[in-house]
Amino acid sequence: MTLAFTYDLGSYVAENWEFLLKGLERTLLVSAIAIVGAFVIGAVLGAARAHHIPVLSQLAGVYVEIFRNTPILVQIFFLYYALPQVGIKLDAATVAWLSVMVWGGAYNTENFRAGFEAVAARFREAASALGFGKLATFLNVTLPIGGRIALPSSINTYIAVLKNTALLYPIAYEELTTSALQINALTLETWETFTVLGVVYLTLVWSLSAAIRLVEGRLALPETR
């Protein structure tokens, strides 16, 4: 097969920008929902793990091990293709945010557990000496300090969540990668397609990585600065 090799990024973008933008919107929306959800899951279950809250801590442990030790693509397939067998029918949009959120939550639980466990016991002792109850100690001492310690690793998890939205391609959820490949299937403008995908993903991921470094400096604990 010999095709004349043409590369015209300008007309590719001009013709497809609306469709690509729609895909990017979905990628960002799903990522945003999943990141917020993963933050909440991580903070709550991470606290349960770090403080050895009976039952909840063990359940969180099982959740973390299951989702970290199976491929996320298998998890997506299970939610989308297997659950309907028992009458649970989730549409692609629901599976989209749910799958990446639950996956990110498992990694984030570990991030926050490590962060909370790294908070020196003397801080908590000081809080209880000041008459803080257990919950007040957690909210005013452990969460702000441990949360900062966990911040770099949790942002890494959020970056992975963003990249994992591309795995929604097999269930035909039209996020950025799916949209771009649909255009590619019609136009065969492969180099243009992958230029757009590469530029968009690397811009997003590199900006978030830069944000880590910025945030690390700004939120560093006074002691370590």
Added chain:
Amino acid sequence: MPDWVEPVARYMFEVGLRGTLKIAAIAVVGSTLVGVVLGTLITIRFWPSRWLIRLYIEVWRGLPIIVTIFAVFFLLPTLGSQLDFDPFTSAAIGLTLWGSAQVAEATRGAVASIPHEQHEAASALGFGWVGRHTYVILPQALRRLIPPLVGLLIGVIQNSTLALVIGARELLSTAQQSVDRLTAPPAFGGIGEIHAIELYGAVAVVFFLICFPLSRLARFLEQRLVV
């Protein structure tokens, strides 16, 4: 046990699991070789090579692996027919690009952690750059590299499922084929039953049985290193 189980299980293990392990093995070996070399070379203070290797690391770490695999599968053939790889090889190449970037970054850190004196002592013994790194620096850096390499192995095994999107046969894709085949009516060679929970569940269990011990091993090796 129902009649359909045995042939399906045989297919998923003999074709699917074997494919998964083969892709993972190629990608782990490739990633380690390329990654250790690049991670060592980036410690040389020569900005063009540093900049190029840094770009390599950030690009392949930054892209979703599925995009990389698609790019290998769709873009390389346009450059020449000898670069037209089958789905299996394309997936292994895509995973190797991602994995080698991870290994390169880990190697850079491990090599940089070896104290100056080791370099100086090796130079004093008459080793050149290559000999110094091959016989003195890398063997010591390797100790720090083993936990991330186990982590890489887990990542590569899990991400080998992405080969499915370009049609390579691995564990998840053979499960998908089996589910589809069983669902078909008897006239089309199926049995008209849906067994998605069982088969995708089995895939999850197999991956868990492989990855869980490995992740415990990685944690153990990491803790041993700290002491």
